[in-house]
Every structure is written in structure tokens, then in C-alpha cells.
Amino acid sequence: MSDFRGKRLAALQARIAALETGGRTDFGVLPFGEASLDGRLPGGGLPLGRWHEITGEGLEVETSAAPSAFTALLAAPLARRGEVVWVVRRDDLWAPGLAGLGFPAGRLIQVCARDEAEALSVMEDALSTVGVACVVGEVETVDLTAGRRLQLACERHGGTGFVIHRRPFGGTARREPAGSAAATRWRVGSAPSEPPAGEFGLGAPRFRAHLERCRGGRTGAWIVEAAGAYSRTLLEETADVAHPLRLVAELGDRQLAPASERRAA
């Protein structure tokens, strides 16, 4: 009896989910393998066949180092399913650095666009291509129309998009558009690393990831670690099974303030 009820409940939930997505196909999720993270995301993981926004904080809006490292770590499991197209405006993305994080650099096609509109249209073109698992684009802002177009391109073959918001060096901040068609929005910064006890130097790279917006889920803030970075044995061990990001700590929503404000305090 309870089994029957459970089945009916599941069927009803599936119908509601189908109504919410507007008849969109479900392309599955990419779980982090950490209950605290996956519990906040709809379906228990990063939704695939959607696009996600990743921004930096402070100077990272211009250098975009932590956001791109974080994106490469998110995209690494996807890169095993197909090619990754990375659309840049300035070609300072460095493949050896991505390889050290465990990203399969041989799967990476880099495209250098000449302007913002071209970067978005290349992203759209790549997202709607069979055999491209994920597309990363570095653009300044995505307005509602462009975001909607990206979403439609994602839905054609289930490609996943990542938009890294990046401002040209020395440029002034543009006003962010009010709405966004993205599934999630992350604000990512570097976090101080901890070397293993008794060792000198730097530990595995850590990131402060703040899930600022999440459709059908809840926001949150965490400190995550690329546990296997710069170690051949660890990278090989975790290559097939786990997500490359490990949870270090969950932060209270209120604790996470931009680095500059915290310094002033």
C-alpha cells in the first residue's frame, strides 16, 4: 500500500516537474557527491542541459582566475562525455594550468571571439552541436534575450553552458541586467588553502563558492577544495568516479561578504 502511494506521489511529482520546465526534456544532473551541496540543487546536482553563471569577486572580475578554475573543475566530468568549447575574448587561458587541475586539456577547443556579441553567438552555435558536452564563454553580461537563446541552444542536444562574467581590464562595471535565464548563479573566489599537517607551502586549491541564485533550489555558500589538483596519483584515482570538488566547510549565508568589504571591517 505504502509502495503504491509512494509510486503515485513520485508520478505526481514528475508531472509537476514537467509542468514547471514547460515540456523541456530533462537531461539529468551532475551530482557533487556531497549531500550539503546536492540537497540545495534541484534534482540533486548541477542541472545539465541548462546554462550557469559564474562571477568573480573583487579583482577576480577582471583576471577571472578563480572562476575559470572553478568552471574547469565543474566541467571536468562533462569533458569525458564530449568536447569542451571555451570561448574567450582575451587569450590568456593556459591549458597546462587546467591540466594540473585534472581537466582533460586534449578535449578543449578554444575560440577567440572579437566582441561580446560574437562570443555569445559562438556559444550558441557550439551549444546546439552534437558531440559538444559543454561550452564555457567569457562575456561581460548576458541580457535576457541572449540568455533565453542560450537556453534554447542548450536544450537542442543537452549541452551545458557556463558563462563566466569577465570585465575587460580597467573597464568600468556595467549594470547587471535584472533577470537571467540561467539555472544557477555562482560567485566564486579563492579561499586560503591548508597544507596537510607538517608540510610547508600551499595546500590543494580552495574556493569560496556562493550559490547566489538557483532555480528550483536554495542558495548557499561553501568552501570547496580541488583535492586532487597537482598530484598525478590522486587525479588518476578520482578520474572516473568522483567529482573533482570536495566540500571543506559550509558557510552561513550571512558570513560570506565580498573580500574587500571584509577587509574594511
Add this chain to the structure above:
Amino acid sequence: MRRIAAASAEAQVLRVYAGQKATDAKAIAPELVTAEAEPEADADALTALVDWCVRFSPAVAADPPDGLFLDIAGVEHLFGGEAELMAELRDRLFANGLPFRLAIADTAGAAWALAHSGKDGTIAPPRGQAPLIAPLPPAALRLDPEAAAQIERLGLRRVGQLMDIPRGPLGRRFGAHALARLDQALGRAPEALAFRRPPTPWIDRLAFFEPISAPEDMARVTEDACARLCARLEAEGRGARRFEVGFCRVDGKIAAVEVGLAAAGRDARRLARLFAPKVETVDPGFGIDAVLIAAYEVEAVAGRQVRLEAGLAPAPEDGLIPLVDRLANRLGPERVWRAAPVESHVPELSVAREAPLGAEASNAQPWDVEAPRPTRLFRRPEPLEGVIALTPDDPPSQFRWRGRTHRVRRAEGPERIGEEWWTRDIGEVSVARVRDYYRVEDQDGARFWLFRAGLYQPGEPAKWWLHGVFG
């Protein structure tokens, strides 16, 4: 001494000829109008004419100072035959007001002889050039002036008399060059022509009764031309990596556009879509009366079965190859790349760009994942200011970059990277080109890759640079 370089037909009637002294010519014909000879301008004009002739055949070779060879083997059927081709060439040259003489023969040598000394418009039948060039003077064989003069001095006035002489004595008397020229004219020896563009048998041509200029017409004829060539490629099981479409404008200029493919292909509709944005930029001028299409880098391509099972992993032909083609043709091939490892310790030399698809696998070792490398590498390292380091060999404890002070919390290093001294002269190698790299983390957790240039020199402040950021 000033001499006549060339004389028009009217002047020749007045017995003015090339090579004559200018004063003599003026004396014979006082009303003679002369202009300075401009050999460079003549050469430019010949090059322009060679380019213009591409509308008849892709294989055009200039024959300075005033001639050109058209290799029409395999293209005459596009015009309806050799006579029709020659008639069209004659009409167009006449319309342009150029004086000309034409001849068609099996060999370049025979055609040259007939055009220069024979009857204008001669078409030698296949393997029938010998009787036609026999009555021509020996100079028609493109001999050195001295050899030609000597042959004429000996009373040999016709090529036919040379043909009758046994080869041995002929070669001994007049040299191997004369013998080779005779053989080339008769087709007994091959002759290499320097064609202006590499000849390809994969060409096709569409001509129109009325010139076209509307953008949609140009797009349509491009697709038609692609379809014709692709049908031929398909029939022979071949595909090409590069296609070129030339629009022959009424004013004689040719506007060419080109697309490259990541893998050899022959899909006419896909090609037409790649051509479409480039065709839009072509200026049709007063109209376009013919379209040429040529395929280069032709290679065998296996046919592909249409897939019925949808569950299988997608083949690159389905998505990736067309995507790379679209991007490379829209943005330029240098803007789409895959990073490939290069065996070099110098960071900026350790990455090469290779074509995204179809690049040969290199034997280079992959990058060492154990050596931490930044995700963003600046093209030129940026100078750091206000660097405070405990001792010259220590990583900095504080530095300023882009107007912000960073206090270093943790540091790793140094990793010493020297220049590739084996690629330089030994005298140029210097310790100043050694870099000591450190990976440092500031108070906020931002990670930087910075280096000190050169070895420590007492009394000189160390120079620090930021080369990349890890994030």
C-alpha cells in the same frame, strides 16, 4: 641610343619596326607618335591579363614580355569546343581593345610558333602540329637570337628543313638548346610551364547569358557551382579541404572567396552555407557573367552510411566537423585552436596551437600535472612594485600589483627556469635570463605565480614579475 621597342600595326605599315633607331623611324615617318617604353608597367599588365584569363582555364602561365599560355586541356568542353573557346577569347580580347594573335596546338612550343609566325587563329588538330609549323621560320621555335641568326645564315629558312636533318648533326651544329626546342614543339620532349596558380583538375564553371548582381542570385549560383563540382567529387569518391569560388566581373576583374574545411568534404549545401557570408562581401561591380569554382587538397573520402540507430555516440561528422568549419571560416582559422604540449621548460613556449581537428598526434610529452601552473598566464609578465622579501633568496612577504597590496601568507618555491641556452650563441647566454618562480597565496587566498628575474647581484634590487594567476 634610343630604339623602337614596339610598333603598332599602323606604324608597321609605314615600315617602322621594333629595334629600329628612334631617329631613323622619325625620319621615315615624321608624323610618328612615340611614348616611353615602360617594361614594369608592361609586366604588370601581363600579370593582370594572366589573372583575367583564369576565366578560361585555371592553368595560365605568363610568357614575358608579351605572351601567355593557357592550358585548356579538359576545360574546352565547358565552352563547347576549342573553336568556341577561341572565339569567346577573341571576342573578349577584342572588346578590351587589345591586339592579339591566337593559336591552339598540342604543345606549348607549337602553339607559340603558330601564334607568333603562323596564321592568326590556327587550331592544330591533335598530333597534327608538324605539317603546320614546317613552313614557319626557325625563329618560331623560341631559339636564342644568335642560334636563329646562324641557322638562317646557313640557308635553313623553314622549320621543316630542320626537321629533315638527322638529330645528331643538328644537335652538334646548333646546340642542345635548339634540339630541345624542336622536340618540345613537336611533343617529343616535355616542357614545364610556370603556372600562375597551382593547376587543379577539380574546377567547374558556370556562365550566364545576362550578368547578375543581386545578392540572392550570387548565393544561388554559388550553391549551383558547388553542387556541380561536388557531384563530380562524389562520383570519384573524393572530397576536398579547400574550395575557392571566383566571380568574373564584367570589367574583367575576378573577386575570389575561399573556404577551408577541417576534414575533406563534398557536401554542396554545407559548402554553400560556409560561402554565404563571404559571398555577401563580394562587390559585383557592373555585374558578374561567370562563376568559377576550384577544389584544392583533394583526397579520397569514403562514403558514409546514413545512421539508423540513434542511440550510438554521435560521430564527429555530425556535429563537430561542421562546427569547426563554421567557426574557422567565420572568425578565421587562427582564432579556433586546441592547445598542444611542446617540450619546453619555458612557460610561454610550452603550448602550441594546433588545428582543432585532424592534427597529427605529436610525440611531445604531456604537461607535467605535478608542477602547479596558473590557469591564466599573462602574455607579458607584469612588474610588481613594493616587493619586500626577507632575504634575496626568499619569496616576497608583501608586494603591490595593480594598485593593491598583497600580504603573502603562504609560499612555495623557488622553481628555477632558465632560458633554452642550447638554442642561442654561447656568447648571448646570460644568468640574467634565469627566473626563480614562486607560487604564493595572499591573505584572501588569491594565488599568484611570480618570479624574480636573474640571480642576486649585490647592490642591485631584485626585479619581480607576476606571470600568472591560479585562482
